[in-house]
Amino acid sequence: MSAAKQVYIAVIGAGGVGKCFLSQLQALAARKPSPKLNLAYIATSRKALFNDDYSAIDIGSAVDSLAGSSKSPLALSQVVDYLAAAPAKAVLVDNTSSQDVAELYPLALSRGISIVTPNKKAFSGSYKLWQDIFSAAASSGAKVYHESSVGAGLPVISTLKDLVETGDKVTKVEGVFSGTMSFLFNSFAPTEGQGGKWSAEVKNAKALGYTEPDPRDDLNGLDVARKLTILARLAGLPVESPTSFPVQSLIPKELESVASGDEFLEKLPAFDQQLEDIKAEAEKEGKVVRFVGSIDVATKSVKVGLEKFDRSHPIAALKGSDNIISFYTERYGSNPLIIQGAGAGGEVTAMGVTGDLIKVVSQIA
Numbered sequence: 001m002s003a004a005k006q007v008y009i010a011v012i013g014a015g016g017v018g019k020c021f022l023s024q025l026q027a028l029a030a031r032k033p034s035p036k037l038n039l040a041y042i043a044t045s046r047k048a049l050f051n052d053d054y055s056a057i058d059i060g061s062a063v064d065s066l067a068g069s070s071k072s073p074l075a076l077s078q079v080v081d082y083l084a085a086a087p088a089k090a091v092l093v094d095n096t097s098s099q100d101v102a103e104l105y106p107l108a109l110s111r112g113i114s115i116v117t118p119n120k121k122a123f124s125g126s127y128k129l130w131q132d133i134f135s136a137a138a139s140s141g142a143k144v145y146h147e148s149s150v151g152a153g154l155p156v157i158s159t160l161k162d163l164v165e166t167g168d169k170v171t172k173v174e175g176v177f178s179g180t181m182s183f184l185f186n187s188f189a190p191t192e193g194q195g196g197k198w199s200a201e202v203k204n205a206k207a208l209g210y211t212e213p214d215p216r217d218d219l220n221g222l223d224v225a226r227k228l229t230i231l232a233r234l235a236g237l238p239v240e241s242p243t244s245f246p247v248q249s250l251i252p253k254e255l256e257s258v259a260s261g262d263e264f265l266e267k268l269p270a271f272d273q274q275l276e277d278i279k280a281e282a283e284k285e286g287k288v289v290r291f292v293g294s295i296d297v298a299t300k301s302v303k304v305g306l307e308k309f310d311r312s313h314p315i316a317a318l319k320g321s322d323n324i325i326s327f328y329t330e331r332y333g334s335n336p337l338i339i340q341g342a343g344a345g346g347e348v349t350a351m352g353v354t355g356d357l358i359k360v361v362s363q364i365a
């Protein structure tokens with residue numbers, strides 16, 4: 001097959017999502033699509049695997065080979081140089097939650113490298129970074145897709161883009177945007193039965209691969225704030241940052257300054273009563289508490305935090321790590337367009353990433 005029929009892929013990050021992505025990529029590559037998908041670089045923060053002549057890394061054994069590799073990762077700007085010099089078009093798949101990698105996107109895009117990622121940092125950082133990313137993509141023609149940055153593999157971003165690009169007017173977006181928060185409240189404050197201990201459920205959410213690498217990024221509301229920042233920007237609001245609107249944190253004040261996520265998890269059981277009190281207050285009204293977010297486009301207001309719901313409300317009745325996202329628009333009137341399903345987990349998140357890769361490859365090769 002000629003070089004022109006190949007697409008070179010670099011993968012940064014091989015954790016919960018990255019490993020699932022690699023197995024989906026292996027299945028995709030085995031289907032022998034045209035063009036051929038050539039894994040040319042893979043790295044974690046400590047190790048890398050690549051060949052100077054761009055010969056393909058075996059996808060099926062990439063994780064094991066990476067663990068045994070003696071190569072250090074290239075500096076991020078060198079990753080861009082390496083991909084820009086590849087014999088055909090290249091895609092950078094960022095499966096990290098790194099701000100440094102996110103800040104590389106404008107440079108990569110400006111050099112013709114497309115980006116596919118579940119990482120929220122680039123799209124919910126400063127508004128300038130957002131503008132730099134999309135103007136670099138517009139000038140070079142490189143593509144940038146980030147479906148899994150909101151609602152994991154659920155078609156949230158593609159749906160919102162379709163609404164906006166087809167001329168509908170989005171008036172409000174609301175719902176449950178965190179798989180971790182959904183799982184925590186569904187198991188700690190279920191609509192029926194007792195529920196588990198808050199700190200134990202936080203550990204479970206981490207073990208199930210729902211949390212951010214540091215679970216405090218979920219519990220402080222910032223992960224949901226990032227998702228709302230992304231959706232608000234796509235709906236036309238130039239939100240400056242995820243800290244420019246009210247966000248409720250569930251981190252106990254006493255633990256705000258602990259040094260690491262592990263130390264936080266160790267100390268959290270001593271503060272379980274704080275969440276028990278919130279749960280009991282809702283129960284007194286016959287309700288359950290849930291962590292939600294909303295964007296009101298007309299008033300330009302975005303907010304994130306706890307609210308009480310009747311037990312029969314669709315938000316109260318969610319299961320597992322499910323998200324529920326309602327789009328109110330002029331066309332849909334008072335019956336919103338609703339998207340519901342798993343909002344976290346390696347396989348469903350990787351599905352969004354692999355789906356994005358398929359779209360990019362079909363456009364660039």
Ligand SMILES: NC(=O)C1=CN([C@@H]2O[C@H](COP(=O)(O)OP(=O)(O)OC[C@H]3O[C@@H](n4cnc5c(N)ncnc54)[C@H](OP(=O)(O)O)[C@@H]3O)[C@@H](O)[C@H]2O)C=CC1
Nearest residue numbers: 013014015016017044045096097098118119213344345349
């Ligand atoms: N888990 C989920 O359900 C969802 C996750 N996401 C997003 O997906 C991304 C990945 O999440 P997840 O897989 O759970 O996280 P993990 O912590 O499991 O994996 C992160 C991976 O990124 C690597 N990494 C981190 N920083 C760097 C860096 N600077 N350079 C190279 N590699 C780096 C880590 O390597 P090392 O171990 O060496 O540090 C690790 O391999 C995040 O952005 C997250 O927000 C989005 C939707 C759902």
Ligand SMILES: N[C@@H](CC=O)C(=O)O
Nearest residue numbers: 178179180210211212
């Ligand atoms: N930690 C996030 C992962 C997906 O974005 C969540 O729990 O929703």
Ligand code: NA
Nearest residue numbers: 147150152154
């Ligand atoms: Na999504």
